[in-house]
Amino acid sequence: MLTRALALLAIGCLFSTTAAAFNGYVEVTNDTGFDIHYLYVSPAHASDWEEDVLDDDILPDGHTVRVTIRKAKGSMYDIRAEDEDGDTYTLWDVDISKRDVTFTLDDID
Template sequence: MLALLVFTCLFSTTAAAFNGYVEVTNNTGYDIHYLYVSPAHASDWEEDVLDQDILPNGHTVRVSVRKAKGSVYDIRAEDEDGDTYTLWDVDIARRDVTFTLDDID
């Protein structure tokens, strides 16, 4: 009985992991130099997913998420002038993101 319980717990933990992606489109009119995709309500932003790349205006990037605890994320972009655009509590399993000037912080 104990072995069955342990197996069930392990399986349910594995099954609960979220693997997916979000497509982020830049329609701000400016190049995005930094892009952060962090679990909702995390205390810090994750690493810049663009690394050394730039997301030009009018372009889209796909950001993969693996073995996450859930699919709800906070997403922040920073443009060439240092302006930030933040979307909170985005369920990336249900929708992609398009940043516009309306999203400026």
């Protein structure tokens, strides 16, 4: 009886169509030498950037901010920062479940 119940449970898991949503965060560190005024974290290959996650705040040089992601379809994200001079820094296809991000001048677009 127990074996049959376990087998049915295993089959149910194999054919389940409900995917678990990704919940996590990415820590973004500013090491550009400039204050970051805008920060966008969007699902990889999205057609538009999401809203600025800093809102009215800034991310000073040398500081880190944690961006929380809830109920996402996956953990792959494109991340863009814009500094006080309007220069942009973009990282594509970041797996935020495996790494955090540090923007440097090498990342300038």
